[in-house]
Amino acid sequence: MRGAQDLVLGVESSCDEMAAAVVRGGRTILSNVIHGQADLHAPYGGVVPELASRDHVRAISQVVREALTQAGVVPEELAGVAVTVGPGLIGSLLVGLSFAKALAYRFRLPIVGVHHLSGHLASIALGSETVSPPHLGLVVSGGHTALYRLEAPGKGVLLGETRDDAVGECFDKVAKLLGLPYPGGPSVSLAARAGRTDAHPFPRPLEGAAGLDFSYSGLKTAVALEVKRCSPMTEAVRADLAASFEAAATDVLIARTRRAVQQEGLGTVIVVGGVAANHRLREGMGRAAREDGFRAVFPPPALCTDNAAMIAAAGWQRLARGERDDLRLNAFSRSPLAPARAPRPPA
Ligand code: KG4
Ligand code: ZN
Numbered sequence: 001m002r003g004a005q006d007l008v009l010g011v012e013s014s015c016d017e018m019a020a021a022v023v024r025g026g027r028t029i030l031s032n033v034i035h036g037q038a039d040l041h042a043p044y045g046g047v048v049p050e051l052a053s054r055d056h057v058r059a060i061s062q063v064v065r066e067a068l069t070q071a072g073v074v075p076e077e078l079a080g081v082a083v084t085v086g087p088g089l090i091g092s093l094l095v096g097l098s099f100a101k102a103l104a105y106r107f108r109l110p111i112v113g114v115h116h117l118s119g120h121l122a123s124i125a126l127g128s129e130t131v132s133p134p135h136l137g138l139v140v141s142g143g144h145t146a147l148y149r150l151e152a153p154g155k156g157v158l159l160g161e162t163r164d165d166a167v168g169e170c171f172d173k174v175a176k177l178l179g180l181p182y183p184g185g186p187s188v189s190l191a192a193r194a195g196r197t198d199a200h201p202f203p204r205p206l207e208g209a210a211g212l213d214f215s216y217s218g219l220k221t222a223v224a225l226e227v228k229r230c231s232p233m234t235e236a237v238r239a240d241l242a243a244s245f246e247a248a249a250t251d252v253l254i255a256r257t258r259r260a261v262q263q264e265g266l267g268t269v270i271v272v273g274g275v276a277a278n279h280r281l282r283e284g285m286g287r288a289a290r291e292d293g294f295r296a297v298f299p300p301p302a303l304c305t306d307n308a309a310m311i312a313a314a315g316w317q318r319l320a321r322g323e324r325d326d327l328r329l330n331a332f333s334r335s336p337l338a339p340a341r342a343p344r345p346p347a
Helices: 038-044 049-071 090-107 116-126 167-177 184-192 217-229 235-264 279-292 309-320
Strands: 007-012 018-024 028-035 080-086 111-115 135-140 145-152 155-161 268-272 295-297
Touching (some): 007 116, 007 309, 018 049, 018 309, 049 090, 080 090, 090 111, 111 116, 116 268, 116 309, 145 235, 184 235, 184 279, 235 268, 235 279, 279 295
Parallel strands (some): 080 111, 135 268
Antiparallel strands (some): 018 028
């Protein structure tokens, strides 16, 4: 790899965060700049794609410049540029991709496109623990809820995924129902701290079902019905609803993971994506891991939600394997990370 220090610039703009980071050797963060847009989207209770991409255009030069300055690096020193190419909002993705291409062209740097979920999976490399494949990967974010068997960084098979809503999306919708501010996950989690997890018996969809799929739309509907029944909403009622919902949502993730560990006979699971920042999930998964004798590894909480350091880490892995893209690189709004495992032939 060019560049004595293996320095990679990561650029991430798949949704409402404009982020740039410089990472050395795929593990050491030299800078990690994130320009969020929570205030911009808060009045709408969710991300408005057109507003997101317009704000990215305004922010990107400054964010990349700041990432380089904070790292004390000039572009000529970089071993390459890594950029998220999808899945995500196409307008938002194109802003980051066009900028990364221009930078790579101007400074004659190698460029590699990164699948957003490969980025989340690579966020583990930025923590203190070392994980080597094969292992399981549980991706829990605003757009995805999926379990993978990973045979190499970012490569493997899909074991199960949500049949409807993603768990992070469900947190966001429940926040809206409870009148809590956007972004929903952290505010539901905060409200839940003062509540009782057994106040409302919410369903745990597919918890014990065959296979490894997830489902969150029924839980969301159950919360909506309960919110209507519990009117008027007081602080105490809100806390109980938040705590009972959070327990149901995270219990299912833990139960499905335990089943996957048993089924696949693997000793390690990495848990990544925005919802991996959730306290209850981290604690509950840790407990399950101790009981069942597997290892559950999470990224540092600040690196669970979207950031560019994870994109740089995943890009470094591609560059280290000798992989390169060129300026024909394009963005995509949807694309699976890995194929679903083929059904087993009948015995
Ligand atoms: O990975 P991410 O930043 O973006 C996507 O790729 O989707 O994940 C964002 C999601 C949002 O749905 C947000 O509400 C959720 O992660 N989230 C949380 C927490 N922090 C973020 N959900 C539950 N508890 C949290 N502490
Ligand atoms: Zn993400």
